[in-house]
Amino acid sequence: MKSYINNYEVLCDAGDTKGLMQAIYAKKSAVSIDVSYIKDRPSGLGKMHYDNIFNVLKDVTSKVLKASNLENFKDTLLILGSSVGGMQECEDIFYSQKNYKNINPNRYSMNTLTDYLCKEFDFYDSRAISTACTSSANALVLAKRLIDVEAYENILVVGADGLCASTVLGFHALGVLSDKPCLPFDKERNGMNVAEAVAIMLIQNTKTKDSMELKGVGASSDAYHMTNPDPEAGGAMSSMRDAINDAKLSLDDIDYVNAHGTATPANDRVEALAIEKLFANDVYVSSTKAITGHTLGAAGAIEAIISCEVIKNSIIPPQTGLQNQENTNINIPKESIEMSVKNIVSNSFAFGGNNTSIVVGACV
Amino acid sequence: MKKVAIKIISSAKVYAPTQIEELDTKRLVPKMMLRRRLTRNSKVMLYLSDKCGFTNGKIVYGSCYSELEETAKIADEALMQGALSPTSFQNSVYNTAPSYFSLINGDKDEIITISSGMKTSLDALKTSALQALVSKERVLCVAVECLNIKNIEQINRCADYLEAGCGVVLEIDDDISDAKEIQNLKIDGIINSLQDLMSVVQMHENGIEKILIEL
Secondary structure, three states: OOOEEEEEEEEEOOEOHHHHHHHHHHOOOOOEEEOOOOOOOOEEEEOOOOOOHHHHHHHHHHHHHHHOOOOOOOOEEEEEEOOOOOHHHHHHHHHHHOOOOOOOHHHOOOHHHHHHHHHHHOOOEEEEEOOHHHHHHHHHHHHHHHHHOOOOOEEEEEEEEOOOHHHHHHHHHOOOEOOOOOOOOEOOOOOEOEEOEEEEEEEEOOOOOOOEEEEEEEEEEOOOOOOOOOOOOHHHHHHHHHHHHHOOOOHHHOOEEEOOOOOOHHHHHHHHHHHHHHHOOOOEEEOOHHHHOEOHHHHHHHHHHHHHHHHHHOEEOOOOOOOOEOOOOOEOOOOOEEOOOOEEEEEEEEHHHEEEEEEEEEOO | OOEEEEEEEEEEEEEEOOOOOOOOHHHHOOOHHHHHHOOHHHHHHHHHHHHOOOOOOEEEEEOOOOOHHHHHHHHHHHHHOOOOOHHHHHOOOOOHHHHHHHHHHOOOOOEEEEOOHHHHHHHHHHHHHHHHHHHOOOEEEEEEEEOOOOOHHHOOOOOOOOEEEEEEEEEEEOOOOOOEOOOOOOOOOOOHHHHHHHHHHHHHHOOOOEEEEEO
């Protein structure tokens, strides 16, 4: 059974899907410089304009439902990918009251978000995945496999993460938080931008007139280090290869790689090596995190949506900010490329050496 | 919605009111530097996987609260100093425990971490069944909660056992005919997020090997 991506919508620092794609093609980073999280140290962060994450979830889900062929979500499985869940609210309470007494344990973890959506929209069932920055990419992996085995006809995949002090301070502690909009694959890159987003996709077993296909998924573990990627790039190559094999495609069929491309020194070096080893110079590569920042658990879903839009628009996104490319053996465009785009690999990598790749393609 | 039969190959459970004393960590992780970095969830997960005889393959790990100790540490550090320990931060993600397993055992296969509130272990079982069905391989399904942090009494209203975990190695059984639904064999005082998998472990201990799971 094939998996079709039939409807989707985003809210991120660059706005909705339309605003995001305009920013990507205009090479206009939506990352802003913040001085509120870290004393005396500016941070480049990707901030949404919103009141609270629950209202964003409700609004974006409503838009996807309205655009879909469904009347409701009663026969739909909800799969969430998130790395912080309800952490924002719990942090606020803890930092203001300096104890746990008024923290509701049911509003701490990932299920806070699924519980809310189930209450608002009455889904058949739900599950929540948290594998750090591969969370919503892994939600897509499960969605495709559940449709493959004919367990469900409709699956709503949600990638959602809000900004938290613990993630901003944590990436700062690791020495990988940039003080300016990030520069993926550039020699001068100095780290990532923590960001927030809600990205929602309806995956179905039936094709509609605007369908894209979720053609393949692949996942692997580095078994190398908790935060640093395998320098030989074996894990990243393995997840990409598995996704392409799952799609029953060859390397030549891939037109573009939407890279994980966080702009940390280690990630970009290893990911570029993986792409070089696998594709040589034969595929276009860029990272849209230069526009969105790194939306952590939402990254897999938002970049899958970007991949759908790239196919629809027939325009390969340029690499925003790129001046001095570090690995010149891969093909990173500095300007948009207009061409027919049939298949895209989108990568997501996470702490613990967790690698996930998906293949999104035009329907044939 | 589709149901499949899973066959339980091996199972294990462990729990304690405050802290599980003997997790055999020195034997399981001989390298001292690595052993010192392990979280409580990681030690419990390593213990359970060893008891289940699992060293390599696909893992589905479930935890509602996951690395609570590391998260509490970084919240305290943020409040007091405005700066965090990098080790605590890297150890605070929900896939920390299975990632240490992967590192220690050289397991390069897929890891999925489920955190679905009080139905975490049921959803971990469903996901494990899917992974086993798609791959035709044996899968480790393991769920752990370690809640033994300072001031936990301020929020703990349901668990008498602050450390608990359970796990099974399972595979798909193509003959669904005599598979049993999950029985309610809850252990009083264990947090509900673990109870479905605990029930499956107890069913296995009672001689029931084949369980019906809705994907």
